[in-house]
Amino acid sequence: MTAQAKAKWLRFLVLVLGGGTIYKLANLKDAFYIPMQEHMGLTHTEIGTLLSANAIIATALFVLGGFLADRFETRKLIPIGLIGAGSLGLYLASFPGYSHLLIVFSLLAVCADCIFWPSLLKAIRNLGDDNEQGRMFGFLEGGRGVVDTLVAFSALGVFVALGSGADGLKAAILFYSGIDIGVGLLTWFLLRDARQTSGNREPIGLAGLLEAVRMPGIWLVSLNVFMVYIVYCGLTYFIPYLKDMYQLPVALVGAYGIINQYFLKVLGGPAGGFIADKGMKSPSRYLKWAFLALIPLMAVILGIPHGESFIYAGMAATLSFALVVFTMRGVFWAPMSEVGIPSRISGSAFGIGCLIGYAPGMFAYVIYGSLLDHYPGEQGYTYVFSLMSILAVVGFAVSSLLHRSVNKRPAASTDQALA
DSSP states (O other): OOHHHHHHHHHHHHHHHHHHHTTTTTTTHHHHHHHHHHHHOOOHHHHHHHHHHHHHHHHHHHHHHHHHHHHSOHHHHHHHHHHHHHHHHHHHTTOOOHHHHHHHHHHHHIIIIIIIHHHHHHHHHHHSOGGGHHHHHHHHHHHHHHHHHHHHHHHHHHHHHTTSSHHHHHHHHHHHHHHHHHHHHHHHHHSTTOOOOGGGSSOOOHHHHHHHHTOHHHHHHHHHHHHHHHHHHGGGGHHHHHHHHHOOOHHHHHHHHHIIIIIHHHHHHHHHHHIIIIISSOHHHHHHHHHHHHHHHHHHHHHSOOSGGGHHHHHHHHHHHHHHHHHHHHHTTTHHHHTTOOGGGHHHHHHHHHHHHTGGGGTHHHHHHHHHHHSTTHHHHHHHHHHHHHHHHHHHHHHHHHHHHHHHSTTOOHHHHOO
16 A cells, blocks of 8 residues: 555544544433433433534534535644534533533534534545545445444443443543544644645635536435435334334343444445445446335335244344445445536535435434324334335435436446446
């Protein structure tokens, strides 16, 4: 491996480390939901409101974040986002009042989703050439899964080591904050020598954002991400499904959740990247057929008899479905290169893509949850999973349009043109 290649992968690893840590403070409830209630005095509604405030601010600022990524150097924005989030964590560890927490969680969205995330996506894209996009984004997703797991369990270890009380929670928050600040400093020094393409040397202003808005390919990629993400939101309901329909023991519920949310991300991201780049030679082509593969997999899930004796069959079927979705998440940004988005405006493109693509997070859970509330038991799950199948069909249609658009481009390769 050449020195240039080593430097490239070192920068990539630092970016992955940042991507896997910056959201830990905003998602403190993942590992510390009950401690937040007990030691910060928060109710279920208050925690939910904090998360909603974070999501609303994030969604509102994605496009601005893309504009900033094109206007300023990503090697400056990425550490600013990380160090800013870490600094907010230092204040969060003082257990401020609820009104101040609303401000903190809103500012965490500014740091993570406006300043950091679009810049991270642009930096990842610029690290690899057009033939590496699937693998780069796949490894990003898989690497974030590894970091998610290690950092979360490490913070949990700090919490337990200090007695699982208020001091432990403060120490865990400080642990997250220290990692954010430390990684921010690393990115400042390791990204400063990153190769800049000629198109990236000049700051892009509002004209770049307007140019991005006018490109049809951005909207197709964004809608494709939207369809993958809305199906992904449904994976949450496999856990109560297995508990209610197959009497999954409490111990296995936790193990299944870790596998479903972390381990499959580690496997799915790189696997999707390699299949898209090496197997199908096109991320958009892979996404099209992956959507189609979800339909028979869901038919198997719905067809397995219920009851404790079929519990492992139910687990295997739901995990198989989830694995395919995670391979799709690993590469759903890669078509930005296929549709010909210039790298100089890729920050704006990713900002638009995030605004549309991640929008299901604001309403999908409400739709799925209301179906289960209105139709308790097997009927509700049948409706939810059937809706996910219908959405997979719509996703197949959207990704087919995306792949057709790629094939129509003059630069499309013969391999990409294969149906």
